[in-house]
Amino acid sequence: MSSSSTYRNPVLNADWSDPDVVRVGDDFYLTASSFGRAPGLPLLHSRNLVDWTLLGHALDRLEPAETFAAPRHDCGVWAPSIRHHDDRLWIFWGDPDQGIFQVNAPDAQGPWTRPHLVKAGKGLIDPCPLWDEETGEAYLVHAWARSRSGIKNRLTGHRMRPDGTGLLDDGKVIVDADRIPGWFTLEGPKLYRHDGWFWILAPAGSVETGWQGAFRSRDFFGPYEERIVLEQKDTDVNGPHQGGWVRTAAGEDWFLHFQQRGAYGRVVHLQPMRWDPDGWPVLGDDGAPVTEHRRPALPPSAGTPATDDDFxxxxxxxxxxxxxxxxxxxxxxxxxxxxxxxxxxxxxxxxxxxxxxxxxxxxxxxxxxxxxxxxxxxxxxxxxxxxxxxxxxxxxxxxxxxxxxxxxxxxxxxxxxxxxxxxxxxxxxxxxxxxxxxxxxxxxxxxxxxxxxxxxxxxxxxxxxxxxxxxxxxxxxxxxxxxxxxxxxxxxxxxxxxxxxxxxxxxxx
Structure with missing residues (x-):
């Protein structure tokens, strides 16, 4: 059992699939895939990255409404990204049959805008925006679903309008993992700016058996160099996969990701994160998932997502x-x-x-x-x-x-x-x-x-x-x-x- 100074993984032991996280002041917000369910885009809140409560949802209904009038269990909202920019929270996601959408709000309580289609197309998934605070430019990266597009294992980058309403170019493949020996099913990119580099944290190798990769380039459109930064090794955490990096106000770095557990879905783990002398991120225990670890240096709190209900x-x-x-x-x-x-x-x-x-x-x-x-x-x-x-x-x-x-x-x-x-x-x-x-x-x-x-x-x-x-x-x-x-x-x-x-x-x- 964990003590008051440590935590045990998973920190969210249920299907909070494809998590992403952002810090706003002293608050952390996490969202996850909700597929064809409504309301969708769950919003969880934490003060310490370990204990989470469910606030509500950012998406009341899926659009177009008639498309989701009947169950479409594996469709709808795939792999959202959550960001804070211009005093607003933004969530981007891919609907594999329609394209890339976003909603935004002044804070987690809303009101959230109606879904706005940023890029139409089949098989556009796992989008993530980046507003470069140094240059004022905005970017977007996304992956591809082969089931809809015939394309997979590559990431496409765009310049984006600063207001997040559309894209400014036709896009360019910025990472083609077919050219990286041994890499397959590259997906789930999360885009960051750090230490003069553009960073993409993205998993590959499939959700059951894959790994978490990191890519960096001095220019958004590449070329990128890559490194595996988290993999199963000798642990029981299969395919540590797809998540988000967050830095606390005190400067600690942490990474939240999922593990596929069959009928339980994709449970969420928290990994410590540091930077090696060459400037690459190191996740977990030298690249292996941790089971128990020191808690983040954040005020203690308590909470779990609600389950019971007296209605x-x-x-x-x-x-x-x-x-x-x-x-x-x-x-x-x-x-x-x-x-x-x-x-x-x-x-x-x-x-x-x-x-x-x-x-x-x-x-x-x-x-x-x-x-x-x-x-x-x-x-x-x-x-x-x-x-x-x-x-x-x-x-x-x-x-x-x-x-x-x-x-x-x-x-x-x-x-x-x-x-x-x-x-x-x-x-x-x-x-x-x-x-x-x-x-x-x-x-x-x-x-x-x-x-x-x-x-x-x-x-x-x-x-x-x-x-x-x-x-x-x-x-x-x-x-x-x-x-x-x-x-x-x-x-x-x-x-x-x-x-x-x-x-x-x-x-x-």
Whole structure:
């Protein structure tokens, strides 16, 4: 265990993918990829780089709205960069299907501008701006997604308008890693100015097994020389990858990056950083990730991103995001505590991976138990609500109104290639339409489901191994839905009742 003078990695043990960080005075702000979820672009705050709290989000909805009306789990907001310039916070990100966007605000509380398209195009990802305080010029660097553009393993640089609204040239390849022996999948660049050099900190070698590189040049457009500055070596931190450098007010240098951990997604590590006699950065313990290290010389503080929620006044906290742009009527206002979800009619009621109205948060990276109390208030056969572990495969436990008029406890799952759910356990009656639901998540994201329908918690079904999507870790979610079909109203008709969730808790095991 860490002491009061040390910390242990990861400092953010959940899927805060592709992190970037900036200091403003005594405050540090971190953002991360949010892909197709809304709200997106999470904003975390810290005073010491170790303890973080979630403030909210910089992006209310993804645009264009109709594109993200349905789940697009691996699309949307990829690898943002956060910077402070001209007394404003700026966040740039790449949407691999549309191009490079930015939003900005006077401070972390906003208001944030609507997304502005800086550069249109397919496969433009991982952008990072730089305002050169010495010359007044502005630059932007980005990587490429081969799946959309046919291009990868290179970085393109532009001169940028100082107001961040557009680019001043057609761009030039400033690093072509095909020309560097052994390098592949170069991506995630972060751009800095230091000691008379232009610096690009960028990972390569793939997220599972790669390394963190550093590039420097006296001229923004190159040529750049390179060095590997962080790699796994003999540690258990595979592919230390993609993050941001930050300097404290006292002059200490630190680097935050992610580690890919399967269903847990991309957890965030903090590495000490120094400069060698030749002026190159050295990360971690001489280029290897640290497990435990002296804390930054910053005032002590405490905090973790919120997980629990009593849903006061029917509202949910900033730890939650929908799996697509939300529409009116998904939540029902009321005066008490508890989240009241409408049983939205959907032709995809059988597959929560396709539902836009799943309210999600990140799967914790340590063994834990998740509990929530659920009540179903719907008379329509097939209406259901539940607690789901959502990924490329899914499993959920909850309540469903049966054709017999009774409410049943049901437990369902869907394999990666399955087009519809299957029963994971036999249904049983849920008196009063209520149940307390529990998922115990053990090592390797192995999930055991339980339910209490009035006679204590009883196990349900087999162990389910949570799975990620391609880029996104598994999610915890709450949902309510009603089927469409010959015996039910079509999609778009008024909701078929409601479901109340109360007392959402995550506790360590």
């Amino acid at each position: 006061p006044g029917g509202r949910f906290g900033p730890q939650w995001s929908w799996t697509a742009n939300p529409r009116g009527g998904w939540t029902v206002p009321h005066t008490g505590d508890g989240l009241r979800l409408a049983c939205v009619r959907s032709a995809d009621a059988h597959d929560p991976r396709r539902l836009p109205n799943v309210l999600t948060q990140r799967l914790p990276g340590t063994p834990c138990a998740v509990e929530v109390e659920l009540r179903l208030d719907s008379d329509e056969p097939g209406a259901r609500a539940g607690l789901v572990v959502l990924g490329d495969a899914f499993s959920w436990i909850g309540l469903q109104r049966g054709a017999d008029g009774a409410v049943h406890l049901v437990h369902r799952f869907g394999e990666t290639v399955a087009e519809a759910e299957r029963d994971a356990a036999h249904a049983r009656l849920a008196p009063g339409g209520r149940a307390r639901l529990r998922i115990e998540i053990g090592p390797h994201a192995r999930c055991r489901f339980h339910a209490d329908t009035g006679d204590g918690f009883r196990p349900s079904g087999q162990v389910f191994a949570a799975t990620p999507w391609r880029w996104v870790g598994a999610l915890l979610g709450l949902f309510a839905v009603a089927p469409t079909g010959e015996q039910a109203a079509p999609t778009g008709e008024p909701a078929a009742g409601t479901a109340d969730s109360t007392g959402f808790r995550i506790t360590a095991l």
